[in-house]
Amino acid sequence: MNAELPHQIIAERLAAYLGPNTAQVAVRTFAGRACGCLPHELTRNDVPRLVEALRPMLRTLLGGDGAEELLQRVSEDFR
Amino acid sequence: MTASPPRPSAPPAWTPSRALGAALVASVLLAAIEWAAGADATAVRVATSLAVYLVAAAGAWAAAWAYRRGDHLRRAWALFGLDYLALACGRLFLSHDLLGLPAGPLAGWLLAAATVLSNAFGVWGMVLFASTWRRTGLPLPSSGRRLATVVVPLAVASLLAVGPDLLEMGARAARGDVVALSYALGDACDVAVFLLVVPVFLTARALAGGTLAWPFGLISASCLAWLLLDGGTALTGLAGSPSGVAAASLALLRNLGCLLLAAAAVAQRLAIRLRPR
Numbered sequence: 001m002n003a004e005l006p007h008q009i010i011a012e013r014l015a016a017y018l019g020p021n022t023a024q025v026a027v028r029t030f031a032g033r034a035c036g037c038l039p040h041e042l043t044r045n046d047v048p049r050l051v052e053a054l055r056p057m058l059r060t061l062l063g064g065d066g067a068e069e070l071l072q073r074v075s076e077d078f079r
Numbered sequence: 080m081t082a083s084p085p086r087p088s089a090p091p092a093w094t095p096s097r098a099l100g101a102a103l104v105a106s107v108l109l110a111a112i113e114w115a116a117g118a119d120a121t122a123v124r125v126a127t128s129l130a131v132y133l134v135a136a137a138g139a140w141a142a143a144w145a146y147r148r149g150d151h152l153r154r155a156w157a158l159f160g161l162d163y164l165a166l167a168c169g170r171l172f173l174s175h176d177l178l179g180l181p182a183g184p185l186a187g188w189l190l191a192a193a194t195v196l197s198n199a200f201g202v203w204g205m206v207l208f209a210s211t212w213r214r215t216g217l218p219l220p221s222s223g224r225r226l227a228t229v230v231v232p233l234a235v236a237s238l239l240a241v242g243p244d245l246l247e248m249g250a251r252a253a254r255g256d257v258v259a260l261s262y263a264l265g266d267a268c269d270v271a272v273f274l275l276v277v278p279v280f281l282t283a284r285a286l287a288g289g290t291l292a293w294p295f296g297l298i299s300a301s302c303l304a305w306l307l308l309d310g311g312t313a314l315t316g317l318a319g320s321p322s323g324v325a326a327a328s329l330a331l332l333r334n335l336g337c338l339l340l341a342a343a344a345v346a347q348r349l350a351i352r353l354r355p356r
Contacts, residue, residue, distance in 0.1 A: 019288030
């Protein structure tokens with residue numbers, strides 16, 4: 001799948017670690033909490049807030065270093 | 080604007096499936112060595128037990144050290160490492176005659192202490208693994224009713240597996256046997272671990288398709304091997320002391336319990352060292 005929309009790009013990044021289903025659940029959950037929107041409504045401007053919201057979850061699973069590296073890569077996808 | 084999926088920078092020598100394969104092969108080989116050595120080869124049994132306990136401890140610490148200080152799963156893996164180190168110590172104290180130590184109260188107290196510590200570390204580590212999903216802030220992967228359909232049969236199976244030993248050790252503990260008391264506590268801790276494996280398994284299932292599913296899945300498989308070992312020990316105990324194929328089967332389950340945990344640790348290291356591109 002070639003991701004085009006912000007929520008697809010982020011979910012695809014997360015899927016390598018979390019699996020495709022949980023990656024989508026994570027984007028949906030944290031998009032709702034951090035941006036108050038549905039995944040397909042996410043814009044590039046929402047990405048920094050979503051990245052911040054994903055951080056605690058990723059730190060729990062990947063540890064501090066792994067989470068920061070992945071989130072940095074997500075941020076770079078939108079530069 | 081496209082994102083290619085993260086890939087490791089170079090093909091790793093170890094993959095989770097290779098670690099699983101190595102654990103299965105080594106478990107069978109070591110059990111076959113014990114079987115070939117016969118019932119009287121206590122030294123071989125002690126050596127293989129120590130080998131698998133220490134491999135599991137080393138693997139768990141290797142996984143812990145892949146995390147940063149303060150990370151949730153670093154503590155969980157470090158506790159598993161201590162659990163298996165205490166198991167190895169307990170095995171040594173159980174074989175005090177091989178070590179040239181005199182049989183007596185000291186060997187018994189040391190064995191009891193190692194048993195209690197091992198179980199305490201194991202339950203604590205398992206609590207941390209079981210609480211991982213809740214800490215992520217993601218919605219629960221399973222409903223309460225669905226959980227109950229797994230937990231209730233598992234609780235019954237756990238009690239059936241450890242029940243006979245728990246009753247026997249409880250009776251001996253009531254007569255002042257400190258080692259039996261530690262074993263009875265260990266049986267109770269085993270039931271707790273077998274129940275805690277439910278959220279760990281559900282975490283693995285929720286992460287299916289991702290690299291993080293492997294460690295949680297293999298930890299669940301390791302616990303299943305320990306559950307089967309407890310059940311097998313109870314069954315063979317009914318027919319007297321296990322020997323021949325029965326003893327080799329129990330050794331195989333013990334090896335699987337330890338080496339699947341070591342494979343989980345390898346998978347954990349690989350998962351968190353996967354570098355996004």
